[in-house]
Amino acid sequence: MQPAPYVPPETTEETGQVDFLLGMMGGSMSRKEALRVYRKHEGNVSRAVDAIMNGDKGEDYNWEENQSTTPPGYSQSTQQIGPQPLKPSTTVIDLTGSDDELQRAMAMSLETEPTFGPSNRPPDSNWAVVPTNQSGDNPALSNEEKSYNDAIQASLEDFASTNESDLMPINNVREGGRPVALRSESASLAYAALFIQALFSVPQVRERVANIALPDISHDIPRESPGKCAIFINTTPNNSFTERAVWNLVEVFVNMDLAQLAVIIDSEVLPSLMAQPLVDHSAVGNRTSDFAKTVADVIESNLGPQTGDEDDHYPRLMHFTHGRIELHRRMPAGRRYSSDSHAVLVEFGNEKIPYTDLISCLSGTLSSWTDTGSSHDVIVQPSEVFCFHLQRLVNEAGKYSVEPFTFPKFIYLDQFLLENLDLANKIRVAERRILDEISELSAMKEGLTRHNNRDVIKDLEGTLHYYENVAEPGDDFERAETLKKTKAKLQNVVASISRKVEAIDYKIEKLQTEVTGIYDIPELQQHQYDLRAVLIHTGLPGRKQIYSYAQDTNGVWWKTVDYTITEVPEETVFSDPTGLHLGAGPYMLIYSRHVEKEDLAVPQWPRIFTESVEQHNQTFLSRLPPEVVAKTGIVVEEATPPPPSSSPASSQTSRRSTDRQSTCITSD
Numbered sequence: 001m002q003p004a005p006y007v008p009p010e011t012t013e014e015t016g017q018v019d020f021l022l023g024m025m026g027g028s029m030s031r032k033e034a035l036r037v038y039r040k041h042e043g044n045v046s047r048a049v050d051a052i053m054n055g056d057k058g059e060d061y062n063w064e065e066n067q068s069t070t071p072p073g074y075s076q077s078t079q080q081i082g083p084q085p086l087k088p089s090t091t092v093i094d095l096t097g098s099d100d101e102l103q104r105a106m107a108m109s110l111e112t113e114p115t116f117g118p119s120n121r122p123p124d125s126n127w128a129v130v131p132t133n134q135s136g137d138n139p140a141l142s143n144e145e146k147s148y149n150d151a152i153q154a155s156l157e158d159f160a161s162t163n164e165s166d167l168m169p170i171n172n173v174r175e176g177g178r179p180v181a182l183r184s185e186s187a188s189l190a191y192a193a194l195f196i197q198a199l200f201s202v203p204q205v206r207e208r209v210a211n212i213a214l215p216d217i218s219h220d221i222p223r224e225s226p227g228k229c230a231i232f233i234n235t236t237p238n239n240s241f242t243e244r245a246v247w248n249l250v251e252v253f254v255n256m257d258l259a260q261l262a263v264i265i266d267s268e269v270l271p272s273l274m275a276q277p278l279v280d281h282s283a284v285g286n287r288t289s290d291f292a293k294t295v296a297d298v299i300e301s302n303l304g305p306q307t308g309d310e311d312d313h314y315p316r317l318m319h320f321t322h323g324r325i326e327l328h329r330r331m332p333a334g335r336r337y338s339s340d341s342h343a344v345l346v347e348f349g350n351e352k353i354p355y356t357d358l359i360s361c362l363s364g365t366l367s368s369w370t371d372t373g374s375s376h377d378v379i380v381q382p383s384e385v386f387c388f389h390l391q392r393l394v395n396e397a398g399k400y401s402v403e404p405f406t407f408p409k410f411i412y413l414d415q416f417l418l419e420n421l422d423l424a425n426k427i428r429v430a431e432r433r434i435l436d437e438i439s440e441l442s443a444m445k446e447g448l449t450r451h452n453n454r455d456v457i458k459d460l461e462g463t464l465h466y467y468e469n470v471a472e473p474g475d476d477f478e479r480a481e482t483l484k485k486t487k488a489k490l491q492n493v494v495a496s497i498s499r500k501v502e503a504i505d506y507k508i509e510k511l512q513t514e515v516t517g518i519y520d521i522p523e524l525q526q527h528q529y530d531l532r533a534v535l536i537h538t539g540l541p542g543r544k545q546i547y548s549y550a551q552d553t554n555g556v557w558w559k560t561v562d563y564t565i566t567e568v569p570e571e572t573v574f575s576d577p578t579g580l581h582l583g584a585g586p587y588m589l590i591y592s593r594h595v596e597k598e599d600l601a602v603p604q605w606p607r608i609f610t611e612s613v614e615q616h617n618q619t620f621l622s623r624l625p626p627e628v629v630a631k632t633g634i635v636v637e638e639a640t641p642p643p644p645s646s647s648p649a650s651s652q653t654s655r656r657s658t659d660r661q662s663t664c665i666t667s668d
Helices: 010-025 029-040 044-055 100-109 143-158 187-200 205-211 243-258 281-307 358-366 418-449 456-470 477-516 572-573 607-622 650-668
Strands: 181-184 231-233 235-237 261-267 319-329 331-342 343-348 367-370 373-381 385-392 410-412 528-535 546-549 557-562 564-568 585-593
Touching: 010 029, 010 044, 029 044, 143 385, 181 187, 187 205, 187 281, 187 528, 187 546, 187 585, 205 243, 205 281, 205 585, 231 528, 235 456, 235 585, 243 281, 261 367, 281 343, 281 585, 319 418, 343 358, 358 373, 373 418, 410 546, 418 456, 418 477, 456 477, 557 585, 564 572
Parallel strands: 181 261, 343 385
Antiparallel strands: 231 235, 319 331, 319 373, 367 373, 385 585, 410 528, 528 546, 528 585, 546 557, 557 564
8 A cells, every 4th residue: 555645734825825716616626736736826816717617627647756846835936037149140131133032031920930131020028137035916917817816816805804894883874975885794695786886876766666555564574584475455455576575675775875874784774675795706797697586577567467468477677578579571570489587698708799898789689590581580569678697708729819808888779679670680780781881891901911820011011121221233234233123123013012001991990880770760779778877897706896986966976895885987897807817807887777867866765764863863973073974974963763653564674673773783
């Protein structure tokens, strides 16, 4: 029996990093395997993560050969690398002969590295002197590696305990128009809190929630549970959702609008809305989409009976009806099916769906064309709010594209509506024709400028440089004439190719401008939807690794990370590159129908909640120093207990609000 191989013990530094790797893999590898991969990559956590994601368990790593030679965390890339001496070229191409020689020279210039002329290659990093890493920043790391390291470090810090002082009452005062942060007591429900916070920024949602007729609540239903799943509104039974969830949702919206607390810590609202814990952080988009459906059902099922429209169960707040239309050249159009949805799945990033912008993804995936006709997924009845669930796909090599996904400040959904199908298809045909022409011109340009994956013009310019600056005729008159003629021919060739490329670029630019505005006609600009919120994931676990951007009614954008809310410029929302190197980034976009600022309705919340919130605001602020209260701009009156009420619902609401105020101030 052979003795077990010696395994050097972990160092203090290694223990934390190995714990992190094991946490990421969710128990799919042993501690020994994680340590082996970590040491194999010499303490570089980002490379270890990348290797593990690609199935490496370090089987080829030898413990004994690699012990005590390099301390953990040391990377060979940080050594000083001196410039290597350049060897003079021994190859000289003297092309002073016939046209055959010229053609041979041009052919050779396309098959080998240019021997003559200034180099167009980027500087070789191996020629630079790289200082030893003393400050913690490693300049030898690529941008991708640095992104990995930064993200991993942030995730490690995320697992640290929350700074309790940040949630103390004196630091938990809402200032000015800053939104209130909704923070889940459970880290596994942080995604749901973030979605509710984003949804609150949608004016149509706030208005609809404010108009919900509150059901009578039973005292026996716990605040945090779904309860008996029986709601009676206007004597119409609804067994799909809970009366407790309705009350909790309206109440938290009132607090997010009127409370003077900067952070509301929730342990009841999200569970009552049946939010499921998030275990695998890579599936945050799927879990959020499922939760969005639950919230939409809670709101719409309680609004539907109030509309008086028996033919339409939903008031179309977040649910929309869509269907597939088949168009054949010799057959009448027919609808294959229609159904309700609450979110639009937008996949992108692989060879089948190469688009990385919202409009192109929708156009490319909702319509398909064949030789006999086409099929189209169309919106039959639009909703006031559209949630786009973004999902980045892996390519054939099993990698994620690092190209950012782009989305507009507003979109027109007219081209995707059933009522505009005929007009939209005529434009699509013209669009496809233009795109085909652009593709043909691009292929023509490729044929002129590329050969065997080389730049033809640069190679020819390198050869021309030889004739202009290197080749010497000496006293040979015949050679001088040959050099002159050859140089002139090369100049003509380069000039001819350059003129053709310039003409092609001009045509492509003109066609791209035409196709960009091809849908910009009044008939297809009736349904404008504005971006209200963006949810983003860094690709790593932790409640601070998901965050949002949301716009308030004044057009100001706010970034929410856990319980911290900061104002950001608008360009930050559309250019945030976070998570791209880990296949993450934006995972949900929320758009809602355009509303002019003067038409925005101020929510009229139920008095049963507003009176309670006002009373709690006064009580909360009365406990704080005057200089802190002054930041809110509110005059604090002497706190008085809320008036007694004979209504069981009113009494319970007051008691419930008091409990929440205490939770908001003292709990983490």
